[in-house]
C-alpha cells in the first residue's frame with residue numbers, strides 16, 4: 603500500500619471505533635471521514651480534533667499489552683501541545699508536564715502531545731528515554747549511576763553537558779527540532795523533581811544505603827500512533843508499581859545491583875543460593891520502596907493491588923464487548939508472579955491501534 607492509502611485506511615479504522623465509543627451517530631462519523639478524505643487529498647495528511655486526539659491517546663493506553671495499570675485508561679490527562687514550535691516552547695511544555703503530572707506527589711497520569719511527523723519527518727525529536735532519569739558512567743574507576751543511561755549520558759557529555767558523577771545525577775532534557783543539526787539540552791529545575799529517599803519500616807540501617815528514586819516515570823521515547831498519524835514526541839506517565847524500582851531498577855545486576863549490599867545491612871549471609879538471601883533481600887527492598895513512597899506522599903501501587911486492578915480491567919473490557927489483549931511476559935510482576943491471577947491465565951498479544959510503539963534512538 604502507498605503511504606496515503608495507508609493513512610486513509612488507518613483513519614477510517616480509527617474514526618469508526620473512536621466515534622462509536624464516543625457515542626456519536628454514524629452520520630457524524632461519515633461526515634468526518636468525508637472531510638478527512640478531502641483533507642488528505644489536498645494536504646497529504648489530516649489534523650485530529652481535540653476530541654479525537656484525547657480519545658485516541660486513551661485508546662492507545664488501553665491497547666498497551668505490556669501495561670498492568672490499564673484500568674485507569676479513561677482518566678488519562680491529555681495535554682494538546684501541537685502548537686509548540688520553538689525550543690523554549692517545547693522545553694517549557696516538558697517542564698509543565700513534570701509539574702502537572704507530579705501534582706505534589708498525587709500523580710496524575712498525563713500525556714503531552716507535540717506536533718506529529720509530517721511526511722515521515724519528525725518536527726521534534728526527544729532524546730530522553732524518560733524525562734526524569736539518572737545518568738550512568740563507565741570509567742576505569744568503575745560504574746557510577748544507572749548503567750541503563752550510559753549511552754544517553756555519553757551523548758549528553760558530547761553535547762557539552764557534564765554530570766557531577768554521583769549515583770543519582772539527573773540527566774538534562776535533550777531534544778532536537780527539525781532543521782537543526784544538533785539537539786539542545788536543558789538542566790531540569792530541581793524544584794520540579796520529587797525524589798524519595800528510601801527507608802525501611804523496621805530495618806533502621808536501611809537508610810545508610812542512601813538509596814533514592816524519582817517519583818514519576820515519564821516515558822518520552824515512544825511513538826503514539828492514532829489513525830495513521832505518528833506522534834513521535836508524546837511523553838506520558840502513570841505512577842510506579844513498586845517492583846519496577848525494588849525488583850528491577852535497584853536490583854538487576856545490570857542496573858544498581860543492590861541485593862548483596864542489602865543482604866549485608868540485613869545481617870544475612872550471601873553465600874548460598876539455598877538460603878534464598880536474594881529473595882529475602884528483594885522482599886525487604888520492595889517493602890522499603892512502598893513504605894517510603896507512601897511516607898513521602900508520592901503515589902505508588904504494590905503488585906498485588908495492581909494485579910487486582912488489572913482483573914477489574916479485564917472484566918470491564920469484557921462488559922464493553924472489547925477483546926482483551928496483553929503480553930503475559932510483561933504483565934506478570936517480577937516478584938511472586940504466581941501469587942497474582944495473571945500468572946494463571948493466558949493473554950492474546952495481538953497489537954491493536956491506536957498504540958504506543960518503540961522507535962529508533964537518535965543517538966549511539
Ligand code: ARG
Pocket residue numbers: 819821839840841842843846847851
Ligand atoms: N519500568 C520503568 C522504570 O522503572 C517505567 C515504565 C513505566 N512505568 C509506569 N509505572 N508507568 O523506570
